[in-house]
Amino acid sequence: MTTPISIISFDSISSLGSNENSIWSAYLDDKHRISTKTINEETTFVAHLSEENNALIEEIKNSDNKYKNLDKTVLFAIFSARNAVKKAGWKSNDNFGINFGSSRGATHLFEKYHEEFLNKGVSSTLSSPTTTLGNISSWVAHDLQTEGPEISHSITCSTALHSLLNGIAWINSGMSDKFLVGGSEAPLTDFTIAQMQALKVYSKETEGYPCKAFDLNKTKNTMVLGEGAAAVCLEKGITKNAIAKIEGIGYATEILKHNTSVTTDAECFQKSMKMATQNVNLEEIDAIVMHAPGTIKGDLSEVNAIKKVFCNKTPFLTTNKWKLGHTFGASGLLSFELALLMLQHQQAIQVPFAATQEQPKKLRKILVNAVGFGGNAVSILVSK
Template sequence: MKRVVVTGLGTINPLGIDVPTFWKNSLAGKSATGTITRFDASKFRTQIAAEIKEFDPQIYLDRNEIKRSDLFTQYALYSASQALEDSGLDLAAMDPFDIGVIWGVGQGGMETFEKEVEGYVKGNYIPRFSPFFIPRLIVNMASGMISMKFGLQGINFTAVSACATSNTAIMDAFNYIRLGKAKVFVTGGSEAPITPASVGGFSAMKAMSSRNDDPLTASRPFDKERDGFVMGEGAGALILEEYEHAKKRGAKIYAEIAGASMTSDAYNITSPHPEGLGSTKAMQLALKEAKLDVSKLDYLNLHATSTPLGDIAELKAVDKTFNGSKNLWVSATKSMTGHLLGAAGAIEAILAIKSINDHIITPTVNIENLDPEIPKNIQIVVNEPLEKKVKTAMSNAFGFGGHNSTVVFREA
């Protein structure tokens, strides 16, 4: 099997529209949650989200790209552009069939769907929908438009596994390179779910926090008073490359992917297995593939959405997997960014990789009173970053439907 390394990173998310800003604000423990400004959410139980404030697509994308794409695709194009530039790849010198795109999207063009259907119902343009309605809506358009923008003609598809989606996409790209099917992949995920239907739907499920009077502290994984997740938006992109190809061109290598795994809870459409059986197995299999003893993992970026059931189930799985390892520290990015659904795994993988590069772990913020159900052996990085020699890092991502996806990175 061929070795696979990460040679480029890019992101746009509520904490920053590039990787350096995202990293800086994550280390500072900033919360991006506020009252929703994208639309009037006053009728909903949940009225808060982690919105991106600084993105103007007209600055970064051309007119046709904007016209033909929903916001989730615009986020994908922007983050992929960053990652490819960061990688230093000379695309013109490569065979375009050696470069693929595997992108993750959970929901797709929710904003497009809502606006078109609303316009139809109100009679604004009966009987004609926009000819761009379907292309803007469908989830595979992000991967398709990335390939078109950069002329990438290799394997191209979109992975969908709810909130495990980005890790699924990364794992697929990892495996295709190992098998010799491509030399390079643009991978990661994007999501633009801060819309009336999406927020209203999750709000009706009582899955999201309703701490509307104190949004900055609403996302609080592991805290006794947590009451649900905060919706976020954005994208994360990684350039995965076959090691010898990267070495030959003198590429900057951020980390190596050592292992990855997926399992299913086969338990409930929205709730995780209460004892974390599926997530335990996913972590165990990823570690086995990485040939990494549990005592050697330095850092785990948890899925940790701030839901009462999910946080405890994941930490039970961590406790079973790592047997109280004193070397392992964990933290939860979503306490700062909110939950980016299909894009969550990608931005969290970026922080896991940066922890290896800079030997510092980003904190979990908003913890005031730890839930007493948390296993005593778990070492959580709370409120302040932790300086630590990080050689290996793991990133978890789980999704509705019982999907569990885990990726392990190591120092290259």
């Protein structure tokens, strides 16, 4: 990273809510925001939007005839992008760049159109353009009426933080001064959840918290899927209206032994964290927002990697998936949002069932981790 990058605004929608105050309030209690839904004729844990927030998404869907055929993934992205850009005070003629990513993309529509094809032998006219991954950023750009570069991509569960990396890269290249980055996911569908159940990672808890992310003593996998989107506005340099700044970036990929595997000590995380923190004293890092998906191996390998990098001076550790589920491609920026909120409010969020940790006296620098299938790790160091 050669050019300082300012974070001007952020916004999200998830089971925690859709405005900064309600989201922070949700983090301050020990209650999860996971409920149940009938999937494939079984009662399954999911973290979905509230009725109130679903109504906000419906408003967008019904505001334009062209939007009525869009997938939830696109509508979530439009919602968070609109609000982030409004907070930043950006105008359409600023021609800022856009990079919205998603792990699965238009899952709801894809499953709907595929079922239609299996039943009727034909496909609907709009089945292709509305299910391509690139239509997320394209529709966000259309909605915001900006003519800057637009990118969509999927790098599984580290997608949103890769969006952040892309925005930083464009700004550092001198090709753009402003970039809107985001991740969006609407994975609460029959087939997507069946896929996670087939991997035997999905939660079947019968008591307590459905997702036990960062419980290092659990004997069962407890991943729960959630839906949502998050967006962040980035600007070149350190600006007066910055709420935080990017201080370091790191990324790495593991050589895999299995399609979903991560090594015992998460070598990819070790490399990405070392890269992100190479220009600071490790003792200056006050907290880490972990990826921690709620699986036995996933949680433990990340903690092992942290211990390898930080030795005996491990920062305060936290995660949010026990509360809002794993939102796949959006999860990295929802973790990033938690880091920004903790910096703003100077309070670290304790995972209620994890070992009690001493609150940092001051939160100055926070590291955020994300990793996806394929061993694609990203670490971002953010500071006040």
